[in-house]
Amino acid sequence: MADLTALEKFSCPACGAQAEWNVRKQLLVCPFCGTESPAELASDSGLIRELDLAAALRDIPDQDRGWKIERRTVQCRSCKAVTVFSPENVGQRCDFCGSPELVAYEELRSPIRPGSVLPFAIDREKVQAIVRHWLGSRWLAPNNLRKRGLIDLVHGLYIPYWTFDSEVDCPWTAESGYYYYETESYTDPHGRRQTRQVRKVRWSPSSGAIQHAFDDVLVPGSRGIDLSLLRAVEPFPTKGLVPYDPGYVSGWHVEHYQVVLLDAARLAREQKMAALRALCAREVPGDTHRNLRISPIFTGETFKHILVPVWLIAYDYGRKRNQIVINGVTGSISGRYPKSAWKIFFLVLTIIAIVLLVFFFFAHSR
Numbered sequence: 001m002a003d004l005t006a007l008e009k010f011s012c013p014a015c016g017a018q019a020e021w022n023v024r025k026q027l028l029v030c031p032f033c034g035t036e037s038p039a040e041l042a043s044d045s046g047l048i049r050e051l052d053l054a055a056a057l058r059d060i061p062d063q064d065r066g067w068k069i070e071r072r073t074v075q076c077r078s079c080k081a082v083t084v085f086s087p088e089n090v091g092q093r094c095d096f097c098g099s100p101e102l103v104a105y106e107e108l109r110s111p112i113r114p115g116s117v118l119p120f121a122i123d124r125e126k127v128q129a130i131v132r133h134w135l136g137s138r139w140l141a142p143n144n145l146r147k148r149g150l151i152d153l154v155h156g157l158y159i160p161y162w163t164f165d166s167e168v169d170c171p172w173t174a175e176s177g178y179y180y181y182e183t184e185s186y187t188d189p190h191g192r193r194q195t196r197q198v199r200k201v202r203w204s205p206s207s208g209a210i211q212h213a214f215d216d217v218l219v220p221g222s223r224g225i226d227l228s229l230l231r232a233v234e235p236f237p238t239k240g241l242v243p244y245d246p247g248y249v250s251g252w253h254v255e256h257y258q259v260v261l262l263d264a265a266r267l268a269r270e271q272k273m274a275a276l277r278a279l280c281a282r283e284v285p286g287d288t289h290r291n292l293r294i295s296p297i298f299t300g301e302t303f304k305h306i307l308v309p310v311w312l313i314a315y316d317y318g319r320k321r322n323q324i325v326i327n328g329v330t331g332s333i334s335g336r337y338p339k340s341a342w343k344i345f346f347l348v349l350t351i352i353a354i355v356l357l358v359f360f361f362f363a364h365s366r
Contacts, residue, residue: 051302114160117307134335150315153313160257162218162264165217172210172293174206175291177289177290178204184196206284208284212279216304219271222255222259228334230310236327261305265303323336
């Protein structure tokens with residue numbers, strides 16, 4: 001994964017320092033003198049392009065690659081994340097695990113340029129409140145975790161995603177199962193003859209077809225953020241995408257994808273196939289079904305390379321590294337945290353005591 005810091009420098013008109021995109025004001029603001037400098041961004045006039053997937057898998061033209069500016073690329077020896085910086089702003093520690101072991105990284109080929117960006121919608125102050133509440137609700141966490149000042153470690157960055165669209169015609173075949181009941185005789189434990197209704201299934205062949213349109217199937221291009229945590233804070237509302245403009249990421253770190261287009265397309269196809277199986281299963285008549293087979297034909301397959309905003313906390317506890325991830329638009333939060341052995345011990349004791357009390361109560365109420 002790679003990370004870019006300010007793909008293009010936006011100078012403050014007052015002091016010449018690099019202006020940064022301010023989430024709350026939705027303006028470029030100088031962090032030194034506070035001067036606000038409205039910028040004409042691509043969202044004012046540009047269109048978000050959907051790119052033909054088949055053509056892209058054959059070859060992406062050079063004009064759609066690279067960042068068109070000088071940059072340095074480093075890789076973390078610990079978590080293997082790749083971060084791209086402007087030369088004057090190279091980080092000293094990895095954004096994703098906090099390791100200082102950053103080494104120069106040479107790309108074999110320039111990356112595909114992002115076509116659109118989902119701007120941050122919540123600022124640091126709001127995120128710190130979300131994290132504070134989340135930590136307060138983790139009652140199995142060690143007490144000293146809340147005293148670690150984790151909210152001060154929160155930082156924002158843009159991470160890469162791929163999105164995929166397609167139309168699909170999907171014929172399916174299956175065996176439909178219809179329930180019916182038969183009366184069965186049996187002998188109970190006391191030797192008496194009894195009868196009962198037994199459910200059985202009558203199977204018959206069935207078939208059909210569905211038409212479906214997939215829009216913005218999301219595949220993360222990130223390697224630095226725990227995938228399960230990232231999936232837990234989805235979805236990122238892609239309806240809010242705007243055409244990529246360096247102004248939106250000025251002053252922010254941006255991750256460069258490590259999941260390449262070919263692998264992302266394969267993962268998107270797997271998601272689509274799973275969704276189609278579920279859609280077709282709902283179309284099968286009867287009470288149940290088996291041997292469902294689908295034969296989808298995909299057309300109009302397109303993709304986008306986008307950047308989405310996250311707030312991230314990376315911290316060590318004991319020998320383990322943990323992450324807390326917050327969706328930069330919706331505020332959804334997910335994270336890993338250590339568990340207190342003593343709190344777990346007392347929780348188990350409490351559960352055992354409650355079970356024993358319930359058992360004692362029912363034993364003496366007869």
